[in-house]
Amino acid sequence: MPVSLGNDPFSELGWSRRALLQRTALGLGGLGLAGLLCDEQTAVASETSPLESKKSHFPGRAKRVIHFFLNGGPSHVDTFDPKPALEKYAGKTAGTNLTTERKTGAAFPSPFKFSNYGESGLPFSEIFSKTAQHADRIAVIRSMYAQVPNHEPSLMLMNCGDSVQPRPSVGAWTLYGLGTENRNLPGFVAMCPGGMPIKDAENWQSGFLPGVFQGTFVDSQHQQLEKLIENIRSPHASAVVQTRQLELLRRLNERHRSDRPDDRLDARIQSFELAFRMQMEAAEAFDLSREPEHIHKLYGEGVHARQTLIARRLLERGVRYVQLWHGAGQPWDNHTQIEENHRKLAGQLDQPIAALLTDLQQRGMLDDTLVICGGEFGRTPTVELDGGGKAQLGRDHNHYGFSVWMAGGGIKGGQAYGATDELGFQAAENRTSVHDLHATILHLLGFDHERLTFRYAGRDFRLTDVHGHVLREIVA
Secondary structure, three states, X not given: OOOOOOOOXXXXXXXXXXXXXXXXXXXXXXXXXXXXXXXXXXXXXXXXOXXXXXXXXXXXXXXXXXXXXXXXXXXXXXXXXXXXXXHHOEXXXXXXXXXXXXXXXXXXXXXXXXXXEOOOOEEEEHHHOOHXXXXXXXXXXXXXXXXXOOHHHXXXXXXXXXXXXXXXXXXXXXXHHHOOOOOOOOOEEEEXXXXXXXXXXXXXXXXXXXXXXXXXXXXXXXXXXXXXXXXOXXXXXXXXXXXXXHHHHHHHHHHHHOOOOOHHHHHHHHHHHHHHHHHHHHHHHOOHHHOOHHHHHHHOOOHHHHHHHHHHHHHHOOOOEEEEXXXXXXXXXXXXXXXXXXXXXXXXXXXXXXXXXXXXXXXXXXXXXXXXXXXXXXXXXXXXXXXXXXXXXXXXXXXXXXXXXXXXXXXXXXXXXXXXXXXXXXXXXXXXXXXXXXXXXXXXXXXXXXXXXXXXXXXXXXXXXXXXXXXXXXXX
């Protein structure tokens, strides 16, 4: 039965607006983020939701994306870009005039063995030997470069296309372009065990795009659903009562916004509606007990195995973009003891990545799921020195050249695109900017990156700004 507002709903109920919002939000507040939004018709916006599923500019090879983000800057010369010359020049001063943030010394050979895999013979480090079993599906871009050697601006560049000003993230642009396929789940999810610093939330923001396109963050360290997603169930009200509460809240907000149009209010209203529906579907999507034992064995043990399996369940339920952050507690920022630290970090991720590729393939999802793996920059091929000039057995930041790989979703695997110089200091062949990477991602999703724009502050903005070229050599 609809709730009657009467002539004066506030006096009739005896509640102030603030008290009303507080009471009706119980069980939903933890999910009331601007990015948790629905694609169904609502009375607070136009008849068509901005999250309605849309057609791309042309048929895309990929319809969803999963991005493994190796936070801190993994070393390309220890993972996907072997440099035999480092053995030749070991202990000798490297011939380069490139400046580094910290003092570095002689050439530092990788402590890891590289081997060739698949029919393509694509080389991988031993620390990613399981992922390497999919070599013929993977294209490694070895000629990436960024703008600065600092984490925060490089993180923002890789995720949002600009290292200076906060802009919409790749996931937000994807959701803006394609819309969502599931009205009961967020279209863009970012997961990281243990959480991320507040400042890092800018990496899954919607920026100047409407708040409906912002990423929803999930702290994946928890196994219990109630801790994984706060307030997923209301201890205070039944579904029927919550439905009536939401109807009342919607009508009050409708009345409020009639004289005060505000996209932020629209986003908040829709977020409460999605939060309510998520109590039904999210419980099933995040419940890994529904997976058979052989799938659990495939992904392995640990929090990163769990979050990768959750990601697959979200993707098959229509979530457009899932970003899995790795290295929040112990980042890939290994200035010291790189052998020990990189081996440990890769050991947490190698099996889950390989399992995901296998799982997507056997479910017929890999062909239209784009898988991306990489960090914000690479590391120097020279050894980092401490204040006294002693080798730290680690590597400094290196934005001049690094590697990112992609698979599935229209990628022509079994190849290395571009190259760094003999030692691995800087991109030397087919130099690839972050804007080129973003243009290629959008192309695989069916978009001309120059035409996917949003009008803001008097100009048309795009993810790639005024740059970017599609890497057609890696597109199948």
